[in-house]
Amino acid sequence: MGLIAGVGFVLIFACQALAGEHSAFARITVYWHGEGSGEHASWNGARLRDGHCAVDPKKIPYGSKVVFPDAACVAVDSGPDVVNRKAARSCGRNSAERNAIVIDRFFDTKQKALAWAKAHPHFMTVRILAPGTNQATKLVAAKNPRSSPTIIASSATTSWGRME
Numbered sequence: 001m002g003l004i005a006g007v008g009f010v011l012i013f014a015c016q017a018l019a020g021e022h023s024a025f026a027r028i029t030v031y032w033h034g035e036g037s038g039e040h041a042s043w044n045g046a047r048l049r050d051g052h053c054a055v056d057p058k059k060i061p062y063g064s065k066v067v068f069p070d071a072a073c074v075a076v077d078s079g080p081d082v083v084n085r086k087a088a089r090s091c092g093r094n095s096a097e098r099n100a101i102v103i104d105r106f107f108d109t110k111q112k113a114l115a116w117a118k119a120h121p122h123f124m125t126v127r128i129l130a131p132g133t134n135q136a137t138k139l140v141a142a143k144n145p146r147s148s149p150t151i152i153a154s155s156a157t158t159s160w161g162r163m164e
Helices: 002-018 086-091 110-119 134-143
Strands: 021-032 052-054 065-067 072-077 101-107 123-129 161-163
Touching: 021 086, 021 110, 072 101, 086 101, 101 110
Parallel strands: 021 101, 052 072
Antiparallel strands: 021 123, 021 161, 052 101, 065 072, 065 123
């Protein structure tokens, strides 16, 4: 009886530990600072930098960590093409790809963005860590001790470069 109770407690704690983490199949696009757009990309004036990405906030809350094969990004931005999943709907070859969420990864330069897009598949499964989870905090601290998960941005301006 004690063994069953012990296993039950372990399962309860394991479920709570993983509750803020899930995987999602996504179409990954890239964007970068456009010519003449200045240092701010988002409507609220938050400065975007490498390690940020745009998401649909109804599917991935702002402040979440999106874990790619090579890095973790913080979800701080959004945009109409991300929300309506334009890239997935237009280039998906099967129903899973056409129904994928879209994540737009930000890079400081066009060269970095295009190099990353060329070296990685357009569709991939990413891990998503909800804001405030222990896993997200540990991951960000390990990757970039100066990153801030509290920046919130609403949308990228149209003067930014974008590759789908």
